[in-house]
Amino acid sequence: RPERVLVSACLLGRSCRYDGKDNGDQVLGAELEAQGLVAVPFCPEEHGGLGTPRPPAWLTASAEAVLDGEGQLVTDAGRDVTAQFRAGAEGALEVCQREGVRRAFLKERSPSCGCAQTHVDDRVVQGPGLTTALLLRAGIECRGVEGRRSRDDAD
Numbered sequence: 001r002p003e004r005v006l007v008s009a010c011l012l013g014r015s016c017r018y019d020g021k022d023n024g025d026q027v028l029g030a031e032l033e034a035q036g037l038v039a040v041p042f043c044p045e046e047h048g049g050l051g052t053p054r055p056p057a058w059l060t061a062s063a064e065a066v067l068d069g070e071g072q073l074v075t076d077a078g079r080d081v082t083a084q085f086r087a088g089a090e091g092a093l094e095v096c097q098r099e100g101v102r103r104a105f106l107k108e109r110s111p112s113c114g115c116a117q118t119h120v121d122d123r124v125v126q127g128p129g130l131t132t133a134l135l136l137r138a139g140i141e142c143r144g145v146e147g148r149r150s151r152d153d154a155d
């Protein structure tokens, strides 16, 4: 059966970003199709019950530290949304385990989905978001995707 891969839902055009927009990436869509991969769309922050639109949020420590119980996720108004972000990350891992997913394509710089970079204290820093950190611990290969590329932009 074709390989199933987890994909940040906003990269597939779903309007689930905190500001109600999407990161639809036609280049990624075409790449997945060309490789015969079946995308399993998932938005950790919606899964965690944060709703869309929602206030922007960031980590107060590295995602690794937050997974270990040190640090939080807070909104720009200072609300603690750690439990919701954690529920989203755990939901993503459950989907991967249920669907036999071993690879994920995730929106770069998100506090949930970032891979090389994420947001700590409203700044872009090196390191994964919370969902990515949990997937990496489970041995799932994660690739960061910028998003919003159209076929016209492609090389």
Ligand code: SF4
Binding pocket: 008, 009, 010, 011, 016, 017, 018, 042, 043, 044, 045, 046, 107, 110, 112, 113
């Ligand atoms: Fe949802 Fe992740 Fe996209 Fe944010 S980056 S909107 S959490 S899928």
